[in-house]
Amino acid sequence: MKILVLVVNRVIWFVPTLLGLLAIVFFISHVIPADPAAFAAGENASAATIAEMRARLGLDQPLHIQFLRYVQSILVGDMGRSIYTGRPVVEDLLSRLPATLELTLVTVVVATLIGVPLGVISALRRNSWADHGLRLVTIAGLAIASFWFAILLQLFFSMRLGITPLTGRVEGWGPEPITGFYILDSLIKWDMETLLDALHHMILPVATLALPAAATIVRFTRAGVLNALESNYVLYETAMGYPRRQIVWKYVLRNALIGTVTQIGLIFGILLAGAVVVEAVFDWPGLGMFAVNSILNSDYNAVMGFTLIAGTMFIVVNLLVDILQGIIDPRETR
Amino acid sequence: MRQVLRKLAEDRASMLGLALILIVLLAAILAPFLSTHPGDVAEFHTEIRLSPPNADNWLGTDRMGSDIYSRLLFGARITLTIAVVAILVAVLIGVPIGLIAGYYEGLGSDILMRGSDVFLAVPQIVLAIAIAQTLGPSIENVILALSATYWPFWARLVYAETRSCKNETFVEAAIALGCSPWRVMVLHILPFISSSIIVRTTIGMGGTILTAATLGFLGLGPPPPTPEWGRTIAESREFLPMAWWYAAFPGLAIFIVVMGFNLLGDGLRDVLDPRLRRASSGK
Numbered sequence: 049m050k051i052l053v054l055v056v057n058r059v060i061w062f063v064p065t066l067l068g069l070l071a072i073v074f075f076i077s078h079v080i081p082a083d084p085a086a087f088a089a090g091e092n093a094s095a096a097t098i099a100e101m102r103a104r105l106g107l108d109q110p111l112h113i114q115f116l117r118y119v120q121s122i123l124v125g126d127m128g129r130s131i132y133t134g135r136p137v138v139e140d141l142l143s144r145l146p147a148t149l150e151l152t153l154v155t156v157v158v159a160t161l162i163g164v165p166l167g168v169i170s171a172l173r174r175n176s177w178a179d180h181g182l183r184l185v186t187i188a189g190l191a192i193a194s195f196w197f198a199i200l201l202q203l204f205f206s207m208r209l210g211i212t213p214l215t216g217r218v219e220g221w222g223p224e225p226i227t228g229f230y231i232l233d234s235l236i237k238w239d240m241e242t243l244l245d246a247l248h249h250m251i252l253p254v255a256t257l258a259l260p261a262a263a264t265i266v267r268f269t270r271a272g273v274l275n276a277l278e279s280n281y282v283l284y285e286t287a288m289g290y291p292r293r294q295i296v297w298k299y300v301l302r303n304a305l306i307g308t309v310t311q312i313g314l315i316f317g318i319l320l321a322g323a324v325v326v327e328a329v330f331d332w333p334g335l336g337m338f339a340v341n342s343i344l345n346s347d348y349n350a351v352m353g354f355t356l357i358a359g360t361m362f363i364v365v366n367l368l369v370d371i372l373q374g375i376i377d378p379r380e381t382r
Numbered sequence: 383m384r385q386v387l388r389k390l391a392e393d394r395a396s397m398l399g400l401a402l403i404l405i406v407l408l409a410a411i412l413a414p415f416l417s418t419h420p421g422d423v424a425e426f427h428t429e430i431r432l433s434p435p436n437a438d439n440w441l442g443t444d445r446m447g448s449d450i451y452s453r454l455l456f457g458a459r460i461t462l463t464i465a466v467v468a469i470l471v472a473v474l475i476g477v478p479i480g481l482i483a484g485y486y487e488g489l490g491s492d493i494l495m496r497g498s499d500v501f502l503a504v505p506q507i508v509l510a511i512a513i514a515q516t517l518g519p520s521i522e523n524v525i526l527a528l529s530a531t532y533w534p535f536w537a538r539l540v541y542a543e544t545r546s547c548k549n550e551t552f553v554e555a556a557i558a559l560g561c562s563p564w565r566v567m568v569l570h571i572l573p574f575i576s577s578s579i580i581v582r583t584t585i586g587m588g589g590t591i592l593t594a595a596t597l598g599f600l601g602l603g604p605p606p607p608t609p610e611w612g613r614t615i616a617e618s619r620e621f622l623p624m625a626w627w628y629a630a631f632p633g634l635a636i637f638i639v640v641m642g643f644n645l646l647g648d649g650l651r652d653v654l655d656p657r658l659r660r661a662s663s664g665k
Contacts, residue, residue, distance in 0.1 A: 068500030076512050087516070184395070187648060191640035193592055195599050196615055196633030199622070207623035321507040325596055329619075343515055343600055355512040359504040366503065 054374040062367050067119070069359045074118050077352045079111070087348045090131035127356065128349035132342065137353035140338060145357075146228025147217060148327070148334030152319045154231075155254050156312065159261035164308060166262075167269025168301065174274065182266060189263030195325040198256040202329070205252060212252050215331035218245045253330045257322050261315045268311045272304035279303075306376055313369040317362050389653045396649025402642030406635075410458035417452035424607050432625045442627035445617060446607075450627065453609035454635050460610050461639065464524055465590045469583060471529035473536050477579065480540025481567045485548065495541055498534035506531045507593050514602040521604045524597055528590055539582050543575040550574075577654035585647035588640040595636050611636050 078084050085102035086093065093101070102108065106117050121127075127137040170182045206214040213219070223233045223242050234243040276282065277300055285295050327336030335354060342350035390396050414420050418440065427447035435442045441451040479498065483491040501509070510527040517523035547553060548571075556570045597603045598612025606613065611632040618628035 064496065065500055065503050068497065069504060072500065072504070072509070073512065076509075076516050080513075080516050183648075187395075187644045188637075188641060191588060191592075191637055191644050193595050193599075193612070193615075193633060193636045193640075195596065195612075196629070196636065199615065199619065199629050200633070203623050203626060203629070317505040321505040324507060324511070325599060328600075339511065340600060343511065343602065346515075348515070351512060351515050355504075355508055358508045362505055363503050 051375060055371055058367055058370050058374075062363065065363055066360065069356070069363065070119055070122060071115070073352055073356055073359075074115050076355075077348070078107075078114060078118070088128060090346065090348070122356065127353040130342070130347050130350045130353075132345040132347045132350065137349050140350065141335065141353055141357050143228075144334050144338045146225075147332060148320075148323055148336060150229045150231060151250070151253055151257070151327070151332060151334060152316065152323060154250060155257040155261060155319055156315065158254055159258040159265055159315065160308075162258065163262040163265025164269050164305070167266040167308075168273055168304075170266060170270045171273035171277070171304075172296065179270075182270075186263035186266050189259045192259065194256055194260065194322045195329055197259060198252070198326050198329040201252045201256060213249050217249050217332060218242060222246075253326055253332055256326050256329075257319055260318055260322065264315055264318065265308060265311060269304065269308050272307035273300060275307075276300040276303045306373065309376065310369055310373050313362075313366040316365045320358050320362060386653055390649055393649045393652065395645050396653075399642045399645025399647075399649065402638050403646060406458050406639045406642065407462065409455050410462050413452075413455040413459060417449070417455045419449035419452040422448035422452045423456050423609055432621060432628070434625075435627055441631045442625070444614070444625075444628055445621060450614075450631055453614065454611070454631060457609040457611045457614070457632070457635065458639070460521065460604060460608060461591055461594065461636075464521060464528070464594045465587050468525045468528035468532065468590055468594070469586055471525070472532040472586070473579070473583060475529065476533040476536025476538075477540050477572075479533070480537040481544055481571065483537070484541040484544025485563060485567055485571070494537070498537040501531065501534040502538065506589075507596055510593055510597060511600065511602065514597055519602050519605050521608075524594055524603055527597070527602075528593060532586065532590060535582060535586060536579065539578060540575065543578055544571055547571060547574055581647060581651045581654055584643055584650055588643035588647065591636065591640050591643070 077087070081087050083098070085098050085107050089098045089101045106114055109117070125138045127141075129135065130137050130140055133140055166182060170179045173179055201212075202214060205212045217230055223230060223237065223239060226233045226236055230246040231243060234240070234246060282295055282300060285299065286292070323332075323334060323336035324339055325336070326332070327334045328340040331337065335358065339351060339354040339358075341347075342354065409416060418438070419425075425448060427443070429447065430439070430443055431445055431447040433439055433443045433447075439449045439451065441449075441454065444450055444453070476498075479494055483494040509531040513527035513530055514523055517526060544567075552574075553566060553570055556566045561570070594603065595610075595612035595615075598610040599616045601613070601616065603610045603613050614632040615629050618625060618632075621628055
């Protein structure tokens with residue numbers, strides 16, 4: 049019952065946040081530019097096209113009417129047409145969504161598998177050489193520009209050593225899409241060759257994205273474990289003579305990891321932002337590459353569509369994380 | 383204050399960070415004197431294009447034959463200018479909003495904070511891309527895009543800190559003595575919470591520089607021939623793997639300055655923020 053209240057509470061906040069996002073994108077696309085119609089029509093549009101666009105977008109109306117119409121059109125999935133591909137922006141974005149989600153999800157798994165154990169080690173051996181070393185490595189991991197790291201990996205592993213593919217998701221055209229997730233698709237068809245090829249292509253992009261994500265997880269896990277170690281219940285259990293191993297594994301880790309779960313939302317944001325440039329470097333046909341190509345082509349509707357969908361995904365993930373945290377942390381629902 | 387500085391001086395990581403920042407700062411200020419080819423920001427020497435590092439061009443040359451070392455030095459000016467001005471604007475917007483929303487309670491505060499939450503609900507680079515794309519590529523627009531997306535970090539922080547110290551005795555005493563709300567906020571609350579603002583600002587510098595470089599890499603930064611580091615890396619891509627120096631050194635420069643701010647920020651937080659100190663470095 050308490051969980052239900054929590055869920056409803058969070059979902060209620062979801063609507064104004066989404067409206068706020070729409071308002072920001074509306075402001076950027078309709079209020080900042082001197083002539084939004086010219087932007088929407090593209091660089092080489094004729095005066096007649098721009099005039100038609102102005103009437104069609106209702107840009108002669110007052111701003112609040114414009115905003116209502118804008119929200120209306122987004123709600124029915126109309127983000128305008130891409131000037132470059134000529135297709136509705138929504139279609140373009142949706143067709144590229146699985147590639148980005150697959151990359152992001154694999155990265156989250158890899159970063160968690162690396163980050164959590166390292167964070168725990170760092171906390172349990174506080175102020176040892178391993179802890180200091182990890183502190184330096186994590187700070188460095190958050191200081192590297194991901195597009196530069198991606199290029200260095202390509203330079204070394206693909207161009208010099210030739211052991212990883214330079215770009216793309218698979219050799220050739222890839223499997224017939226069922227879900228659009230290549231790992232899932234090749235498993236459904238039990239096509240081991242494609243599966244291995246897809247995984248092989250993932251190594252460098254995932255390594256690039258996982259570096260800052262794992263660094264963040266290490267830092268939060270470390271802080272969480274240290275906080276738990278210094279709490280009163282650990283003091284109590286130690287005083288009662290519980291073996292340290294049991295305290296750490298049974299109580300400290302469970303409580304510390306609750307904090308780490310909440311960081312997944314933050315990490316997802318890092319990854320979405322990272323995906324923009326990493327996909328561009330690796331020609332990964334996802335949302336990020338679409339956004340970068342749209343920037344290069346001055347494809348205005350497409351860039352705004354990307355902003356909306358990236359923002360919405362981020363808000364949804366944070367909502368899910370909030371709810372998940374409420375479920376695993378009994379204090380939230382008490 | 384002296385105690386804080388002494389503690390900071392004892393932390394080797396913070397001192398390394400400070401040293402890295404000072405190196406880049408000096409490089410930016412002294413660029414005309416330190417550079418070997420000061421004219422190469424705009425000059426081309428196509429006959430020596432893409433030469434590897436040598437005695438004359440210490441870090442090699444780029445696709446136009448310009449000296450990469452000299453361009454990097456002038457690039458430091460652009461990077462630091464963008465980051466310092468953008469952060470300054472973000473602080474000047476965010477801190478007053480946080481103070482006012484934290485000091486007063488009511489609908490106005492809620493609206494201000496919900497507004498900044500919405501900005502925080504979108505990854506900063508995504509919003510910055512949308513704004514920079516709308517405004518067009520230039521230094522001023524990068525600064526505008528960054529400050530417009532980063533101010534909520536300070537608003538949130540200052541709001542939370544103001545709320546938590548509002549009921550402290552020293553604030554109540556100031557109010558009881560008849561201080562105006564402005565006086566309480568600026569002369570009593572602001573100094574009390576300044577250490578968190580300093581920590582947040584130092585760490586924010588690193589993140590802002592990375593975002594600015596990313597905008598440059600995507601072609602949304604200052605236009606050529608500006609020696610902006612991110613743009614230089616983007617240019618270098620068609621000459622890989624041959625001209626490795628072209629991509630390697632600008633990225634290294636970004637890494638050095640961001641690492642400097644991150645190390646210093648980390649150390650400052652340990653020294654200035656007692657609540658986090660407990661968790662991060664023991665007693």
